Amino acid sequence: xxxxxxxxxxxxxxxxxxxxxxxxxxxxxxxxxxxxxxxxxxxxxxxxxxxxxxxxxxxxxxxxxxxxxxxxxxxxxxxxxxxxxxxxxxxxxxxxxxxxxxxxxxxxxxxxxxxxxxxxxxxxxxxxxxxxxxxxxxxxxxxxxxxxxxxxxxxxxxxxxxxxxxxxxxxxxxxxxxxxxxxxxxxxxxxxxxxxxxxxxxxxxxxxxxxxxxxxxxxxxxxxxxxxxxxxxxxxxxxxxxxxxxxxxxxxxxxxxxxxxxxxxxxxxxxxxxxxxxxxxx
Amino acid sequence: xxxxxxxxxxxxxxxxxxxxxxxxxxxxxxxxxxxxxxxxxxxxxxxxxxxxxxxxxxxxxxxxxxxxxxxxxxxxxxxxxxxxxxxxxxxxxxxxxxxxxxxxxxxxxxxxxxxxxxxxxxxxxxxxxxxxxxxxxxxxxxxxxxxxxxxxxxxxxxxxxxxxxxxxxxxxxxxxxxxxxxxxxxxxxxxxxxxxxxxxxxxxxxxxxxxxxxxxxxxxxxxxxxxxxxxxxxxxxxxxxxxxxxxxxxxxxxxxxxxxxxxxxxxxxxxxxxxxxxxxxxxxxxxxxxxxxxxxxxxxxxxxxxxxxxxxxxxxxxxxxxxxxxxxxxxxxxxxxxxxxxxxxxxxxxxxxxxxxxxxxxxxxxxxxxxxxxxxxxxxxxxxxxxxxxxxxxxxxxxxxxxxxxxxxxxxxxxxxxxxxxxxxxxxxxxxxxxxxxxxxxxxxxxxxxxxxxxxxxxxxxxxxxxxxxxxxxxxxxxxxxxxxxxxxxxxxxxxxxxxxxxxxxxxxxxxxxxxxxxxxxxxxxxxxxxxxxxxxxxxxxxxxxxxxxxxxxxxxxxxxxxxxxxxxxxxxxxxxxxxxxxxxxxxxxxxxxxxxxxxxxxxxxxxxxxxxxxxxxxxxxxxxxxxxxxxxxxxxxxxxxxxxxxxxxxxxxxxxxxxxxxxxxxxxxxxxxxxxxxxx
Numbered sequence: 018x019x020x021x022x023x024x025x026x027x028x029x030x031x032x033x034x035x036x037x038x039x040x041x042x043x044x045x046x047x048x049x050x051x052x053x054x055x056x057x058x059x060x061x062x063x064x065x066x067x068x069x070x071x072x073x074x075x076x077x078x079x080x081x082x083x084x085x086x087x088x089x090x091x092x093x094x095x096x097x098x099x100x101x102x103x104x105x106x107x108x109x110x111x112x113x114x115x116x117x118x119x120x121x122x123x124x125x126x127x128x129x130x131x132x133x134x135x136x137x138x139x140x141x142x143x144x145x146x147x148x149x150x151x152x153x154x155x156x157x158x159x160x161x162x163x164x165x166x167x168x169x170x171x172x173x174x175x176x177x178x179x180x181x182x183x184x185x186x187x188x189x190x191x192x193x194x195x196x197x198x199x200x201x202x203x204x205x206x207x208x209x210x211x212x213x214x215x216x217x218x219x220x221x222x223x224x225x226x227x228x229x230x231x232x233x234x235x236x237x238x239x240x241x242x243x244x245x246x247x248x249x250x251x252x253x254x255x256x257x258x259x260x261x262x263x264x265x266x267x268x269x270x271x272x273x274x275x276x277x278x279x280x281x282x283x284x285x286x287x288x289x290x291x292x293x294x295x296x297x298x299x
Numbered sequence: 300x301x302x303x304x305x306x307x308x309x310x311x312x313x314x315x316x317x318x319x320x321x322x323x324x325x326x327x328x329x330x331x332x333x334x335x336x337x338x339x340x341x342x343x344x345x346x347x348x349x350x351x352x353x354x355x356x357x358x359x360x361x362x363x364x365x366x367x368x369x370x371x372x373x374x375x376x377x378x379x380x381x382x383x384x385x386x387x388x389x390x391x392x393x394x395x396x397x398x399x400x401x402x403x404x405x406x407x408x409x410x411x412x413x414x415x416x417x418x419x420x421x422x423x424x425x426x427x428x429x430x431x432x433x434x435x436x437x438x439x440x441x442x443x444x445x446x447x448x449x450x451x452x453x454x455x456x457x458x459x460x461x462x463x464x465x466x467x468x469x470x471x472x473x474x475x476x477x478x479x480x481x482x483x484x485x486x487x488x489x490x491x492x493x494x495x496x497x498x499x500x501x502x503x504x505x506x507x508x509x510x511x512x513x514x515x516x517x518x519x520x521x522x523x524x525x526x527x528x529x530x531x532x533x534x535x536x537x538x539x540x541x542x543x544x545x546x547x548x549x550x551x552x553x554x555x556x557x558x559x560x561x562x563x564x565x566x567x568x569x570x571x572x573x574x575x576x577x578x579x580x581x582x583x584x585x586x587x588x589x590x591x592x593x594x595x596x597x598x599x600x601x602x603x604x605x606x607x608x609x610x611x612x613x614x615x616x617x618x619x620x621x622x623x624x625x626x627x628x629x630x631x632x633x634x635x636x637x638x639x640x641x642x643x644x645x646x647x648x649x650x651x652x653x654x655x656x657x658x659x660x661x662x663x664x665x666x667x668x669x670x671x672x673x674x675x676x677x678x679x680x681x682x683x684x685x686x687x688x689x690x691x692x693x694x695x696x697x698x699x700x701x702x703x704x705x706x707x708x709x710x711x712x713x714x715x716x717x718x719x720x721x722x723x724x725x726x727x728x729x730x731x732x733x734x735x736x737x738x739x740x741x742x743x744x745x746x747x748x749x750x751x752x753x754x755x756x757x758x759x760x761x762x763x764x765x766x767x768x769x770x771x772x773x774x775x776x777x778x779x780x781x782x783x784x785x786x787x788x789x790x791x792x793x794x795x796x797x798x799x800x801x802x803x804x805x806x807x808x809x810x811x812x813x814x815x816x817x818x819x820x821x822x823x824x825x826x827x828x829x830x831x832x833x834x835x836x837x838x839x840x841x842x843x844x845x846x847x848x849x850x851x852x853x854x855x856x857x858x859x860x861x862x863x864x865x866x867x868x869x870x871x872x873x874x875x876x877x878x879x880x881x882x883x884x885x886x887x888x889x890x891x892x893x894x895x896x897x898x899x900x901x902x903x904x905x906x907x908x909x910x911x912x913x914x915x916x917x918x919x920x921x922x923x924x925x926x927x928x929x930x931x932x933x934x935x936x937x938x939x940x941x942x943x944x945x946x947x948x949x950x951x952x953x954x955x956x957x958x959x960x961x962x963x964x965x966x967x968x969x970x971x972x973x974x975x976x977x978x979x980x
Binding site for chain 1: 422
């Protein structure tokens with residue numbers, strides 16, 4: 018396992034204890050974004066991103082000039098009224114802000130397209146509610162094949178970059194949710210393999226200093242088999258045509274079928290088409 | 300290269316229901332170290348006498364990992380001690396169920412140069428493992444634990460799936476599940492085989508296996524790039540196309556010279572299966588050198604088998620070159636003699652004839668040279684003819700069933716409806732005719748589902764598609780002076796052909812879109828977009844024209860791709876609807892005003908009046924009767940036009956004449972008058 022990036026809350030004492038890892042810092046307030054970034058960078062550490070979740074829609078957020086140059090993952094429930102953000106979109110595009118929107122709301126799919134067309138990178142977040150599959154397919158086509166310039170729409174951009182025929186693609190890294198790349202810390206320095214496990218209190222080490230080599234950790238090792246274990250219990254996703262590009266993220270509980278299955282198969286086809294197009298251009 | 304199936308142990312930690320080993324419960328279950336040492340002495344002697352020969356040793360069993368890491372270290376030590384000079388010509392592989400794999404094996408396996416494991420996996424309960432569903436659950440959990448460790452240590456693995464009766468009714472589900480399970484999609488489907496006493500709940504017939512493979516092949520073939528490692532399909536197709544000449548031991552007709560098996564007590568056998576079935580025992584490595592074992596009289600009989608079969612059971616079979624009568628052990632099990640063909644030969648012949656050829660259009664023709672005869676063994680194998688002439692892929696004749704040819708449209712969408720119309724005419728005349736279309740941007744959106752198109756994608760690197768252009772080298776000399784006729788001739792349609800256009804879908808209206816468009820009593824669509832700037836008219840001229848039309852009471856809408864600028868004052872549908880909706884919605888307009896582009900073709904498709912503005916291309920070559928053509932006068936250094944046949948300019952580059960290029964010489968009034976005339980016609 019390569020050295021993981023740590024996703025940790027903004028806590029000065031915690032930041033001081035961490036050395037040798039790239040960091041994603043989670044802040045609770047917009048005011049902490051630049052402060053957290055300054056502290057990490059001034060300590061000579063690598064800041065991969067500042068992560069902030071807001072309950073306010075994007076239009077209600079006041080983008081700060083001092084966010085300039087800071088990679089920010091901004092999670093919002095919606096874009097809000099476009100007219101209220103229209104004159105600030107240029108500012109948003111100039112900042113390194115990636116806007117995370119829940120895919121379950123259809124208007125967020127439209128918002129992603131609008132924002133991407135205005136050079137703002139967007140990322141769809143898939144959770145327990147299914148998205149509107151047809152609208153999602155449209156957005157996917159736009160993200161991969163839209164001929165007019167636009168910013169990336171994740172996870173499609175990530176998938177297009179990493180697609181290889183026959184290989185599994187885990188796009189959890191888009192959400193800092195891939196235990197091969199990211200480990201999550203709480204304020205006390207306890208280490209979990211994912212945000213979800215952090216929230217459940219399922220830690221693989223009681224302190225970052227006790228982590229050692231994660232690949233030797235029994236819980237980490239078990240986590241590697243989680244996806245394969247689906248094959249042993251007859252999970253409905255295992256025979257899905259689109260499994261290799263979905264890996265259960267569209268509907269890990271199998272409840273979204275057959276919408277998610279058709280959508281994942283479409284996505285696989287689009288990625289192949291995209292790859293062929295790239296080869297043709299090359 | 301010779302392959303030794305090395306069964307150093309008969310012990311296995313699994314009890315698979317399809318295990319066909321009849322030679323069980325032997326007194327020597329694991330090869331004693333003195334025999335192991337003798338084995339490497341024999342190998343060294345054999346390789347020393349043959350400086351060009353190489354040997355692959357496949358650790359097999361039983362389950363080889365029951366031997367423990369120390370056993371492998373000892374084997375390596377023996378090899379190092381006895382094969383100092385010949386060691387580099389020895390390689391190792393392993394076939395294992397992996398359930399006992401642990402970190403302790405990593406070092407020694409790496410030292411043996413093993414990078415890849417052949418293994419097996421079964422989803423169906425109760426098939427693999429210690430027995431029963433519980434046994435298979437626990438077995439599979441051990442298996443997936445081992446896989447993650449294996450991958451972490453940098454080893455790769457592929458699966459051999461043994462097809463039993465339990466699997467026959469779910470081929471697609473199994474295919475998808477297995478290819479999803481294996482990261483590289485390296486999956487091989489093999490039929491379960493038995494020497495005798497075929498258990499009814501497990502055994503299958505060759506016919507059943509062919510149908511099982513056939514269902515999967517139908518799914519695999521169009522998506523084969525997605526599943527690159529699936530066998531027997533990939534090997535077979537590569538073989539038929541001449542990409543590879545490698546044949547499995549069962550099909551090569553040369554196994555007497557290529558394979559050997561050694562079991563724990565040192566007994567030498569023809570191969571791994573012969574050891575399992577207690578057949579074709581060829582002495583012992585304890586008593587005889589390898590050279591003597593390879594010259595055993597039973598092997599001599601085996602070497603004669605191809606000549607016997609070619610004149611007998613397999614006489615006249617066109618698949619001889621890729622089958623050679625199949626595995627002699629299957630023949631022995633079924634008929635009592637190796638001098639018959641294998642009953643499983645149907646899995647080649649039946650599969651190819653029933654599924655592969657109809658699905659792919661590839662027709663296998665045997666090579667006619669006698670060189671395809673498998674080489675007889677001799678001490679100097681290099682002197683024998685080994686190469687097998689490549690079978691050829693035969694393109695379809697007019698009504699044939701050969702591989703559909705690849706056709707490559709030129710960039711841009713101007714010709715897509717013409718190509719579609721020509722292909723439709725061809726398939727109407729010859730319903731079995733098919734083409735493969737090189738995927739160009741936009742073509743797939745319109746032409747998917749076309750009855751003449753078998754595939755849209757990228758051709759293999761070895762195939763040059765037929766270019767659908769209008770000139771240059773190779774242009775037909777007898778073509779009619781019309782774009783449609785040139786393309787028709789290129790595609791093999793008899794010319795002059797009716798200039799009909801076609802789309803492979805029904806026109807449908809999106810009710811929301813139809814309500815959304817601000818219709819007026821008479822409606823005109825303007826289409827300024829062109830793939831090349833040389834065919835584009837300045838947007839300001841479009842604006843003035845539109846203004847005049849709007850003032851005259853027309854509804855004016857703009858519809859094109861995203862490349863053209865917005866014409867102010869008109870209602871724009873640019874980029875809002877899919878190209879199929881574009882094609883459908885245009886039929887509701889009264890007039891199309893366009894440059895030379897796809898929309899001119901759509902107007903023709905719907906038989907709608909059109910005013911077409913021509914500059915660098917010639918309406919006499921590309922245009923349609925019934926449209927109102929306005930051809931600009933060219934004052935540039937290319938009076939014959941700068942695009943199209945023999946023009947030699949780069950269409951993507953803007954005209955060096957700038958704003959004064961030919962397309963900007965149109966008067967608004969002229970276009971307006973032409974529009975009025977077209978509407979009143």
